[in-house]
Amino acid sequence: MTPNRPTLVVEGLRTHFFTKAGVLKAVDDVSFAVSRGRVLGLVGESGSGKTVTGFSLIGLVDPPGRVVGGSVLFKGEELVGAPEQRLRALRGNRVAMIFQDPMMTLNPVLRIDTQMIEAVQAHDPKVDRETARARARDALGRVGIPSPDERLKAYPHQFSGGMRQRVAIAIALLNHPDLVIADEPTTALDVTIQGQILYEVQKLCRDTGAALIWITHDLSVIAGLADEVCVMYAGRVVESGSVGDVLDRPLHPYTVGLIGSVPSRNRRGQKLAQIPGMTPSLLNLAPGCPFRARCARADQACAEPPPETRPVPGRTLRCFHPQSAHPGTGRAA
Amino acid sequence: MTQPSPILELRDVTKRFVRPLDLAAKIANLFGAGLKSETVHAVDHVSLGVSDGEVVGLVGESGCGKSTLGRIVAGIHRPTTGERLWRGTAIDALPPSEQRAVELKVQMIFQDPMSSLNPRLRVSDIVGEAPVVHGVVPAAERDAYVGELLQRVGLDAAFRRRYPHQFSGGQRARIGIARALAVKPEFLVCDEAVAALDVSIQAQVLNLFMDLRRDLGLTYLFISHDLGVVEHLSDRVIIMYLGRFVEIAPTEELFRAPNHPYTKALLAEVPRLDARKRDFAPVKGEIPSPLNPPPGCHFHPRCPRATARCRAEVPALKEIAPGRWAACHLNDAR
Ligand SMILES: Nc1ncnc2c1ncn2[C@@H]1O[C@H](COP(=O)(O)OP(=O)(O)OP(=O)(O)O)[C@@H](O)[C@H]1O
Ligand SMILES: Nc1ncnc2c1ncn2[C@@H]1O[C@H](COP(=O)(O)OP(=O)(O)OP(=O)(O)O)[C@@H](O)[C@H]1O
Ligand code: SF4
Ligand code: SF4
Ligand SMILES: [Mg+2]
Ligand SMILES: [Mg+2]
Secondary structure: OOOOOOOEEEEEEEEEEEEOOEEEEEEEEEEEEEOOOOEEEEEEOOOOOHHHHHHHHOOOOOOOEEEEEEEEEEOOEEOOOOOHHHHHHHEOOOEEEEOOOHHHOOOOOOOHHHHHHHHHHHHOOOOOHHHHHHHHHHHHHHOOOOOHHHHOOOOHHHOOHHHHHHHHHHHHHOOOOOEEEEEOOOOOOOHHHHHHHHHHHHHHHHHHOOEEEEEEOOHHHHHHHOOEEEEEEOOEEEEEEEHHHHHHOOOOHHHHHHHHOOHHHOOOOOOOOOOOOOOOOOEOOOOOOOOHHHOOOOOHHHHOOOOOEOOOOOOEEOOOOOOOOOOOOOOOO | OOOOOEEEEEEEEEEEEEEOOOHHHHHHHHOOOOOOOEEEEEEEEEEEEEEOOOEEEEEOOOOOOHHHHHHHHOOOOOOOEEEEEEOOEEHHHOOHHHHHHHHHHEEEEOOOOOOOOOOOOOHHHHHHHHHHHOOOOOHHHHHHHHHHHHHHOOOOHHHHHOOHHHOOHHHHHHHHHHHHHOOOOOEEEEEOOOOOOOHHHHHHHHHHHHHHHHHHOOEEEEEOOOHHHHHHHOOEEEEEEOOEEEEEEEHHHHHHOOOOHHHHHHHHHOOOOOOOOOOOOOOOOOOOOOOOOOOOOOOHHHOOOOOHHHHHOOOOOEEEEOOEEEOOHHHHOO
16 A cells, blocks of 8 residues: 555546436536555445446546536546547556446357457457467456356356356456446345455455445445445535544434444344435535435535535545534434 | 244245246257256245244345245245145135135235336325225225325325326335235235335335334235345344245344354355455355256355265255254254
């Protein structure tokens, strides 16, 4: 963990969708950074802007969406506004993306070996087929696919869901990317298979030093995997910091509520500490704190948008009336 | 610990599905491929008794037969073999009118609140139709009754004029629950009833289930792949693997001291909020296909303690301590 410059620095990122019904601010002033060999968890409920954030980093947002502001520095290079050609060269090479549905990565009509050899050669045309094939075989072995030599000749539909996801991960990591963006890749999988994939990903990032952004709605996965966490709500990072700090001493009322609603945090059979109401529509969202309709601590001040503050070193927060920061406050007041 | 006599019971129930050949296979057969239709043993000789007011959690990985079992309990599927009993009486032996009465007593709540609600019907019809048809309430009182039910599940009574698409996921889940409650059931089968919901909304719906249990004395079979949810809600937990029960235990005991190697592996893999930056050490191997399950103990290809006996002989589900059951040969050696 050298105190180098982080692999990725995101500052004030804004992505808006210009729909017929109005402007939808899917990502609204999001900042974070992730370094070599570190795992950043991006957690939030459905529609909070996690996927759009991931897509915005590498120029995958399609109209009517557009990155309208901010900066994405990848190893010092600005990616916001970079030519499509440059972004395409980075994707599947220095930056890899793993999706919830592995078929976003895999081509259903091509054999696995064809796809993997293509991926290697696209990155480095000088590599001959046999070397590329050997690299592909090693990559499959590393993600725990048994008898990789035979498996190379198979088509995607001949694999189970968990295996397919592992192949997609093997392809993503084939060229030793510096940054991996994983968008809920285990959400559709069973616990034991999820465990296998978390294990492989953890090992690969440790071994290769890739920086990893893990997007999920599951705080418990973040707890086990990530170093830092950003909690997203309505397109904003409402709280961030080290996993230990944020999960043990949450400051934002939403984070407090989210942790309180996890069943294992509650006494068996007791009522769960629920957050009232539901997430607001992002379309034409009123100014002010987007959480205020559900927040027990809200007052007139919250009609203004809370600015991002740094209450303690290493933490960011967007709230006028945070939970006090002493231990044992992991419950809604 | 003797169990009180069960409200609902399954005795040695099996459900087989025959998967017919698809077009490609039929064509291949024209060229002499000799493919046969395949049989899935979705539920393979299981017995189960649920006591009045009890919450039984059913856990297992995708395709292990949880939904099939839930449908059998709810009377939606008929078992291929075996018996289903309501308060000690075989349901098939009852006269048709009483069979229908029993069917109303057991209601099922499904995973996807959107696809299980007819998009063209108003909430008042979705919730109010069955109780009128079955004579639970007179037609004239339908609207008031629906209003009451909506309030019962935490919705505004005025919502009864609306259509399903006008609601959020959590609200639709509540409508599904109101519909099930409308015929005054005693037993609810919840099949991944909160799986599609966000954590904060999931907590609201789980709290509702607990309130309903307290206020209406309901009994539940709660199916979920989420061990945290099952642990929170259930009195007793059943772990299922490829159509069979591998372990049954009171919730606290199961989580404190799991017996079956599969249960142990499952518990070790559950991500937990308090398990920080841990090393994941996974169960090896794939979940085998239910079309072609491994012989003997279905878990043997993935089991770190498998022996030759495990590959040949099916372990019986045995009582290993009062109220605790497990199907593993290791228990014989003790
Ligand atoms: N192509 C699009 N056109 C209009 N709005 C969009 C589009 N894509 C996403 N959005 C909106 O942007 C917001 C953020 O969506 P996003 O997919 O990032 O959420 P998410 O946090 O990934 O949610 P989930 O957990 O459900 O995947 C949502 O309100 C969504 O409706
Ligand atoms: N109507 C059907 N016809 C044929 N096969 C079926 C049918 N219903 C279920 N099956 C098969 O029976 C097995 C058990 O399915 P079931 O839906 O009960 O599993 P499950 O445990 O509920 O899985 P999940 O967690 O994915 O919902 C599977 O192999 C499934 O493909
Ligand atoms: S800014 Fe106000 S409304 Fe928003 S979370 Fe903080 S206290 Fe609640
Ligand atoms: S019977 Fe054998 S294979 Fe099955 S769980 Fe027990 S030890 Fe493992
Ligand atoms: Mg998403
Ligand atoms: Mg199911």
